[in-house]
Amino acid sequence: MLISDFAEKTGLSIDTLRYYDKIDLLVPERRDGNRWYTEQDLKKAEEIDYLKSLHFTLDEIQVILLLDRKLDERMEEGLSKTEVIKEEEKTFQNMKSMLEEKYQEVIAEEEKIKQAKKLLSELKEKLNRLDQ
Known part of the structure; x- marks a missing residue:
């Protein structure tokens, strides 16, 4: 899914997702110049959120x-x-x-x-x- 869809699904802002990508925390696939997020990325985003809550x-x-x-x-x-x-x-x-x-x-x-x-x-x- 594209970054906008992923942002909506996770509740994370696009800026946050770009930052996570920049620091190699959550690195999506690249296709046609776009960031593509997978279900695996969704699980990782949930893990990050959970760890942040701790x-x-x-x-x-x-x-x-x-x-x-x-x-x-x-x-x-x-x-x-x-x-x-x-x-x-x-x-x-x-x-x-x-x-x-x-x-x-x-x-x-x-x-x-x-x-x-x-x-x-x-x-x-x-x-x-x-x-x-």
């Missing part, structure tokens, strides 16, 4: 998607999982550290939400008592 930066998302792409390529080349892991060990370690950091951030956010829910619940109860 407060991953675009740089971090690039690392994740690049590693995923590398793993697919290596597996297609016939390398075993063990060989791929050996070749990409440093990348895996960096990824593991980044994911652990994000995991801790999500836990902290979860705690903030619990505290906010508790506070709102208490305020609601007080207001309900005033109504009686």
Whole structure:
């Protein structure tokens, strides 16, 4: 599908899609001078959106998607999982550290939400008592 159709389907602006293309985050096929997006690109756009919702930066998302792409390529080349892991060990370690950091951030956010829910619940109860 053309960029305008893809933008409409994903809710992303055309400028955002061009930027993602420019930074190699979401690179569509080129046909007749136009960007053509596939269903695979749609899935990738959803992944990007989801990772952004978890407060991953675009740089971090690039690392994740690049590693995923590398793993697919290596597996297609016939390398075993063990060989791929050996070749990409440093990348895996960096990824593991980044994911652990994000995991801790999500836990902290979860705690903030619990505290906010508790506070709102208490305020609601007080207001309900005033109504009686």
